[in-house]
Amino acid sequence: MDCQHIVNRIYDQIVQLEDRGAVASYIPELAKVDPKQFGVCLTTKDGKQHSSGDTQVLFSIQSVAKVLSLSLVLSKIGDDLWKRMDFEPSGSAFNSLVQLESENGIPRNPLINAGAIVVCDIICSLYENPKDELLEYLRFVSGIKDLTYSKDIALSEQQTGYRNYALVNFIKSFGNIKNDCETVIDLYFHLCSIEMTCEQLSYTFGFLSNQGKQLLTQKEIVTPNQAKRINAIMQTCGFYDEAGEFAFKVGLPGKSGVGGGIVAVLPNAYTIATWSPSLNKHGNSYRGMQFLEAFTTATQDTVF
Numbered sequence: 001m002d003c004q005h006i007v008n009r010i011y012d013q014i015v016q017l018e019d020r021g022a023v024a025s026y027i028p029e030l031a032k033v034d035p036k037q038f039g040v041c042l043t044t045k046d047g048k049q050h051s052s053g054d055t056q057v058l059f060s061i062q063s064v065a066k067v068l069s070l071s072l073v074l075s076k077i078g079d080d081l082w083k084r085m086d087f088e089p090s091g092s093a094f095n096s097l098v099q100l101e102s103e104n105g106i107p108r109n110p111l112i113n114a115g116a117i118v119v120c121d122i123i124c125s126l127y128e129n130p131k132d133e134l135l136e137y138l139r140f141v142s143g144i145k146d147l148t149y150s151k152d153i154a155l156s157e158q159q160t161g162y163r164n165y166a167l168v169n170f171i172k173s174f175g176n177i178k179n180d181c182e183t184v185i186d187l188y189f190h191l192c193s194i195e196m197t198c199e200q201l202s203y204t205f206g207f208l209s210n211q212g213k214q215l216l217t218q219k220e221i222v223t224p225n226q227a228k229r230i231n232a233i234m235q236t237c238g239f240y241d242e243a244g245e246f247a248f249k250v251g252l253p254g255k256s257g258v259g260g261g262i263v264a265v266l267p268n269a270y271t272i273a274t275w276s277p278s279l280n281k282h283g284n285s286y287r288g289m290q291f292l293e294a295f296t297t298a299t300q301d302t303v304f
């Protein structure tokens with residue numbers, strides 16, 4: 001298949017449609033982004049990239065980063081992770097508190113806020129300087145030596161993240177947060193503040209299309225079995241209460257973030273990152289979803 005040709009063709013088709021989404025405004029710093037930007041980058045398993053649009057502009061990857069914190073923790077503690085959380089879809093919004101009450105502070109999965117906060121707690125227990133160690137890991141996985149947290153975005157979340165403060169405190173009340181709540185939530189906000197371009201994000205997630213090995217260098221990020229599990233969790237939980245719809249329409253494991261980024265993976269073939277800041281009502285990029293649906297419909301290359 002001529003990847004560049006298909007990427008360009010679908011991009012040109014989607015960019016002409018009306019964008020009916022809205023930029024996330026509950027994090028004030030994200031509301032400043034120009035909503036007209038739109039980029040798409042496909043990275044094949046052999047490291048070749050096919051880009052269209054605004055693929056070299058840095059944006060806040062937000063919850064897409066939850067896949068990377070999950071990879072770190074899985075590679076460190078393996079299946080012990082599942083003593084602290086489940087791997088079932090929640091069917092609820094990303095920042096929901098409702099299931100935690102009846103499920104005794106055990107988050108449904110690592111890709112909703114509650115689960116990612118417990119993952120951050122585990123990182124706090126593993127390292128003396130969790131923020132530095134996490135950043136070091138993200139630099140390693142992405143291959144971006146000067147990757148850094150966005151102080152402005154982390155601060156903006158800290159000032160308005162009432163639900164996330166509620167989540168960490170609520171989970172702690174069940175004994176499933178071992179460290180100080182402030183330290184854990186600070187790490188979580190910093191994790192979400194990471195910025196990448198579409199091209200960088202697409203390359204970074206390449207290990208999930210390559211049996212756990214980093215593209216080009218072939219260094220192991222996670223084992224092949226862990227890569228399988230991460231892809232499975234992305235498939236069932238990556239889009240919160242829209243996970244079913246994403247599987248139905250796109251047919252690939254993926255993960256979204258409220259910065260407007262989406263990454264989707266076709267194991268053993270490619271990763272594709274899209275970025276368009278306007279979101280649908282589930283908090284997933286409006287144009288990104290449209291692009292990916294049109295893309296897999298055109299290629300008929302999906303996990304199904």
Ligand code: GLN
Nearest residue numbers: 062063094113192257258
């Ligand atoms: N930092 C965001 C939050 O906690 C992440 C949400 C998302 O990207 N879905 O609300």
